[in-house]
Amino acid sequence: MAPQNPTEKHYKIMLNPLSVDEVDGFLTRSLRRLEAVCFRRRRSILLVLGLFTALMGWFALQLRMDAGFEKQMPVGHEYIQTFNQYRDDVLGANRLNIVVKARKGTIWTQAALGRLYEVTQAVSFLPNVDRLGVQSLWTPNSFVNEITEEGFRADPLIAGTITPKDLTGDVIAAIQRAASQGGFVGTLIARDQTSAMIVAELLEHDRDGHRIDYVAYNRILEEQLRSKFEDADFEIQIIGFAKQIGDIADGASAVLEFCAIALVLTALAVYWYCQSVRFTLLPILCSLTSLVWQFGTLKLLGYGLDPLAVLVPFLVFAIGVSHGVQQINFIVRELSHGRTTEEAARASFTGLLIPGTLALVTAFVSFVTLVLIPIPMVRELAITASLGVGYKIVTNLVMLPLAASLCHFTKDYADRAMLKRERRSTWLRALARVAEPRNAAVVIGITAAVFALAVWQSSDRVVGTVQPGAPELRPEARFNRDAVAISGSYDTGLDWLSVIFEAPPESCENVSVGLYQDRFVAAMQYVPGVLSALSFSGQLRTYNQGYNEGNPKMSVVPIDPGNYASLATEIGRVRGFMNKDCSMTAVHLFLTDHKATTIERVIHEVKAFRERDREEGIRIRLASGNAGVQAAVNEEVHKSELPMMLYVYAAIVILVALVYRDFRAVIACCLPLTVGTFIGYWFMKELEIGLTVATLPVMVLAVGIGVDYAFYIYNRLQLHLAQGQNIVKALEHAILEVGTATIFTAITLAVGVATWMFSELKFQADMGKLLAFMFMVNMVMAMTALPALAVWLERLFPRRGAVRAPGILAH
Numbered sequence: 001m002a003p004q005n006p007t008e009k010h011y012k013i014m015l016n017p018l019s020v021d022e023v024d025g026f027l028t029r030s031l032r033r034l035e036a037v038c039f040r041r042r043r044s045i046l047l048v049l050g051l052f053t054a055l056m057g058w059f060a061l062q063l064r065m066d067a068g069f070e071k072q073m074p075v076g077h078e079y080i081q082t083f084n085q086y087r088d089d090v091l092g093a094n095r096l097n098i099v100v101k102a103r104k105g106t107i108w109t110q111a112a113l114g115r116l117y118e119v120t121q122a123v124s125f126l127p128n129v130d131r132l133g134v135q136s137l138w139t140p141n142s143f144v145n146e147i148t149e150e151g152f153r154a155d156p157l158i159a160g161t162i163t164p165k166d167l168t169g170d171v172i173a174a175i176q177r178a179a180s181q182g183g184f185v186g187t188l189i190a191r192d193q194t195s196a197m198i199v200a201e202l203l204e205h206d207r208d209g210h211r212i213d214y215v216a217y218n219r220i221l222e223e224q225l226r227s228k229f230e231d232a233d234f235e236i237q238i239i240g241f242a243k244q245i246g247d248i249a250d251g252a253s254a255v256l257e258f259c260a261i262a263l264v265l266t267a268l269a270v271y272w273y274c275q276s277v278r279f280t281l282l283p284i285l286c287s288l289t290s291l292v293w294q295f296g297t298l299k300l301l302g303y304g305l306d307p308l309a310v311l312v313p314f315l316v317f318a319i320g321v322s323h324g325v326q327q328i329n330f331i332v333r334e335l336s337h338g339r340t341t342e343e344a345a346r347a348s349f350t351g352l353l354i355p356g357t358l359a360l361v362t363a364f365v366s367f368v369t370l371v372l373i374p375i376p377m378v379r380e381l382a383i384t385a386s387l388g389v390g391y392k393i394v395t396n397l398v399m400l401p402l403a404a405s406l407c408h409f410t411k412d413y414a415d416r417a418m419l420k421r422e423r424r425s426t427w428l429r430a431l432a433r434v435a436e437p438r439n440a441a442v443v444i445g446i447t448a449a450v451f452a453l454a455v456w457q458s459s460d461r462v463v464g465t466v467q468p469g470a471p472e473l474r475p476e477a478r479f480n481r482d483a484v485a486i487s488g489s490y491d492t493g494l495d496w497l498s499v500i501f502e503a504p505p506e507s508c509e510n511v512s513v514g515l516y517q518d519r520f521v522a523a524m525q526y527v528p529g530v531l532s533a534l535s536f537s538g539q540l541r542t543y544n545q546g547y548n549e550g551n552p553k554m555s556v557v558p559i560d561p562g563n564y565a566s567l568a569t570e571i572g573r574v575r576g577f578m579n580k581d582c583s584m585t586a587v588h589l590f591l592t593d594h595k596a597t598t599i600e601r602v603i604h605e606v607k608a609f610r611e612r613d614r615e616e617g618i619r620i621r622l623a624s625g626n627a628g629v630q631a632a633v634n635e636e637v638h639k640s641e642l643p644m645m646l647y648v649y650a651a652i653v654i655l656v657a658l659v660y661r662d663f664r665a666v667i668a669c670c671l672p673l674t675v676g677t678f679i680g681y682w683f684m685k686e687l688e689i690g691l692t693v694a695t696l697p698v699m700v701l702a703v704g705i706g707v708d709y710a711f712y713i714y715n716r717l718q719l720h721l722a723q724g725q726n727i728v729k730a731l732e733h734a735i736l737e738v739g740t741a742t743i744f745t746a747i748t749l750a751v752g753v754a755t756w757m758f759s760e761l762k763f764q765a766d767m768g769k770l771l772a773f774m775f776m777v778n779m780v781m782a783m784t785a786l787p788a789l790a791v792w793l794e795r796l797f798p799r800r801g802a803v804r805a806p807g808i809l810a811h
Contacts, residue, residue: 035350039342042402049399053289056296063295065215065249066304070204071377072633072693079632082500083624090498090586090624091576094202096240097494098123098225099486101195103233108176108193113137114164115234116196122224123200128212133201133575137179137188141575144182154573157182183542186491195237195489202242215307218246237482239494241626244470247479249307251761258759258768259314262752266321269748273741274328275417278407283324286400287317290391297387309381311767312697316388318753318771319363322708322745323356323396329741331404335414345405349398355715356397358655359708364389365651366700369644373636378693385697428739431783435731437795440788447785451675458681462690463641464596464634472694472763487593491532495594497631498624499587499606501536504617508568508582509561514540516615518557521587523613527605529591529598536577536585543567591627596690599631637691645677648703660718664793669710671789672781676706680774689766698767702774709746709782712738717790727794731787739783746779 038045073080100107100116107113120136123129135141142157157178162171179189188197205211221238230236263284271280291313298305305313327348334344367389370382433439465471473480487494499520503513517537525533541555544567548554558564568582578585591598603622610620623631649670656666680702681691689695716737720730753775756768 031350031353035346038349038398038402039346039405042405046399046402046406049289049394053292056293058296059299060292060295063299064304065307065310066213071306071380072375073629074632074636075374075376077374077632077636078621079623079628079635082621083628086500086579086584086586086624089576089579089584090500091201091496091588094204094241095626096123096129096200096202096221096238096242097486098198098200099190099195099237099482099489100198100229101190101235101237101485103235106193107189107196108172110164110167110172111233112196113167113172113175115229116198117164119225119229119236120198122228123198126200126220126224128203128206128217130201130203134198135188135200136198137175137184137196142182142184142188144178154570157184190489191491192489197486197490202240212242214242214245215249217242218250221246237486239479239483239486244473244479245307247470247477248472248761248763251473251759251764258756258764259317261755262314263317265752265755266748269744269751270321270325270328273325273744274332275420276409276413278409279328279332279404282400282404283321283328283396286324286395286403287320287392289399290320290388290395291317293391293395294384294388298384301383303380303383305384306377306380309377309384309697311764312381312385313388314753315698315771316385316392318749318775319360319389319708320392320396321749323352323360323392324400325741325745325748326356326708326712326738327352327396327400327404329738331401331409332414332417333737335409335411336418338411341407341409342405344409345401348404349401352712353397354659355711357393358659359711360389360393360397362648362652362655362703362707366648366703367697369647370697370700372644372647373640373693373696375633375636375693378696381693381697428736429732431739432732432735432787434784434787435728435735435791437728437791440791443784443788444792447672447675447781447788451678454675454678454682458678458685461681461685462596463638464599464630464690464692465594471690471692472761474760474762474765477760477762491590495591495627495630496625497589497591497599497602497606497622497627499589500621500624501585501587502619502621503583503585505583506581509565510582510617511557511559511561511564512615513582513585513618514557514564515559516613516618517585517587519613520609520620523609524587524589524602524605527602529593529601531590531592533587533589534577535587536571537587539571539574539577540564540567543570586624588625589627594627594630596634599627599634602627603631633693637693637696641691641696644700645703648700649674652703652707660714664790664797665714665718667793668786668789669707669714672710672785673703673706673778675785676774676778676781677703679777680770683773684770687766687769689770694763695767695770698770698774702771702778706778706782709742709779710786712742713782713786714790717787727791731790735783735787742782743779746775750775 073083098119100112100119102109102112105112107116116136117138120134120138123136124131124134132141137157140156140160143154144157155178158175179185185191185193188199190196202212221243225238226236267280267284270283271277274280294313294316295305330348330352331341331344334347335341339347364386367382367385370385371379373379434443470477470479470483483494501513501517501520503510507513514537517535518541521533521535521537524530537557540557544558544563545551545555547567558567568578571577572580576586576588589602591602606620606622622628652670652673653666656669657663660666677699680699683689684691684695691699713734716734717730720733721727725733750772753768753771756771757765759765759768
């Protein structure tokens with residue numbers, strides 16, 4: 001025998017990546033070898049996976065809720081840079097507002113002021129409270145500026161020698177007069193005189209560097225303030241980020257209850273579909289297994305579960321159920337063809353591994369793109385979701401068929417199951433008529449009209465919060481009731497935007513700073529959405545009037561540098577308006593609410609003033625305050641949304657093109673997804689659901705679920721076309737084979753998440769509505785628009801040769 005040419009041998013060993021046939025052959029052989037190895041050692045593999053699940057379960061049990069104020073701040077954003085640079089000099093964005101309200105009468109009684117004193121002391125000694133930042137009628141930083149014969153004098157509102165026992169009628173009357181003269185009505189005292197406020201600033205880290213646990217902190221607020229001091233005579237109202245996120249976390253326990261309900265409904269529906277307890281448990285248990293791995297990995301990586309991301313694991317679970325039902329559908333169909341359980345499981349393994357992996361990789365890429373948003377909480381969410389989706393490839397595409405192969409199902413069972421399915425799906429034959437060219441043209445026309453309408457209607461969708469109060473909680477929640485009560489009784493509002501004026505160092509005699517800021521305040525205080533304004537220039541006016549015997553004409557910014565500097569020294573005693581050398585002064589714009597439209601309008605007006613009125617050497621910087629942080633979040637979500645969606649669709653286009661090598665497949669799979677996305681945006685607008693860090697992952701997930709439907713349908717279509725069927729017959733068979741499973745999965749998941757509408761958490765209820773809607777919309781698009789597009793693409797761009805399905809899909 002002649003020796004083999006080394007060049008020929010080398011050619012056979014080397015794979016030409018540009019050759020479609022060679023790559024396809026290589027992948028097909030690899031898939032066959034993987035199938036042989038996995039099923040030959042299936043018991044060992046399942047044992048290893050079981051031990052790994054037990055280990056991950058031990059870590060998963062240690063996972064805890066983890067929230068943080070700074071986790072919501074966009075990294076590197078202009079506003080956050082300003083916030084961090086001057087956070088010690090201006091009003092802190094992470095504040096607590098505690099109100100002591102008399103249920104009967106006014107606050108001006110010995111009992112009411114005594115209760116206010118007790119609550120003030122309790123707040124001052126709460127963990128992580130900056131004691132210098134605590135202010136109420138009883139704290140020494142609340143003082144009254146008074147004009148006397150000796151000049152201007154600042155005395156504490158309540159003298160340090162007075163205790164609650166000394167509160168006689170005359171003393172209380174004097175305190176009431178002083179509070180009115182000092183301008184505290186509307187700030188520390190309600191306009192109707194029935195309540196008084198305590199303001200405290202929280203430190204994100206304690207002296208040992210440990211970050212505050214907001215979930216535990218909420219319990220401290222309830223135990224040490226509300227439970228202790230609220231009774232039949234007095235009501236304790238508490239608002240602030242710590243209280244808000246704590247109430248959300250408490251409501252998250254209800255999330256688990258509703259997820260359990262959805263799980264039970266899903267299991268019942270799967271049993272109705274397949275009529276087998278074992279086939280019911282397989283997709284449920286495999287999907288839950290990946291959740292255990294996901295939670296355990298999060299603990300190992302040092303993450304917790306953010307209350308606003310608590311729904312993400314169930315969303316990933318929904319993706320797993322979708323793939324699991326397709327596996328069961330495939331196995332039962334193979335059993336009805338006379339195959340053994342192991343042969344059916346092998347066929348399902350090889351037949352669905354590639355399309356299933358494609359769909360999961362697309363969902364994985366979808367969630368990974370959330371990392372583009374430079375908000376730590378969103379990036380943690382992206383990692384959480386990506387881990388779950390990645391694990392689905394193992395649990396639902398490998399573990400499930402391996403476990404199924406160990407069961408024993410007879411052909412009689414398969415025949416009965418297929419017969420019941422055929423009876424249930426007789427109406428699918430009517431739906432399959434969408435493949436007829438005339439009907440397909442009508443469907444495409446309707447889809448185009450709906451798409452155009454959805455794009456138009458969703459063009460002005462809101463990025464950010466749409467409603468006042470805490471959008472995650474229902475209007476009747478205690479936090480939102482407290483927020484409404486406080487905002488209706490006080491002038492300063494609960495939401496504020498701090499605007500920074502930067503000047504050169506040692507600017508305490510720079511009169512132009514005060515005059516420039518005064519013009520700014522005059523321009524901003526009448527902007528819709530601005531409730532009131534506290535500013536350095538406003539303090540200059542107040543002090544200047546006081547030093548001039550209260551003459552109203554002297555309520556101006558002084559233009560004499562010496563007088564200006566002396567007043568600045570006095571103002572320096574009041575926290576939040578300036579730093580030591582006057583190189584930073586601040587304006588605090590208190591807003592009517594933190595709705596996205598309100599914040600956006602005020603930010604726009606600040607930028608407009610900055611452009612039209614410039615002062616040499618002085619720079620206006622945005623923004624601190626909780627509204628400044630929210631504005632930064634809204635801007636990052638808005639800026640990241642389009643690139644993120646483009647990356648997701650680019651990934652889908654690339655994957656579809658690589659597998660099917662056909663531009664028709666790319667168009668048929670992607671266009672219905674795009675239509676579904678914009679219909680979702682329209683739905684959000686109509687239900688007043690803003691695009692936030694909580695809702696954005698749902699829209700990304702909707703694309704991932706839609707891809708599942710599209711890949712499974714198009715995969716069967718491609719196989720029937722390769723067998724020589726025309727496009728109409730191929731689509732009819734594809735719809736009949738996977739249509740029932742697709743529609744069943746969408747309805748099952750939609751019904752499960754629809755139960756969330758009864759949750760105490762408004763954001764969970766909104767997500768239930770949005771998810772149920774998106775599950776159904778994507779299913780409808782996959783069952784109607786995709787086949788219609790496929791038909792007309794074949795007619796408009798006829799193939800030159802026979803369709804050839806890639807070997808890796810030919811199962």
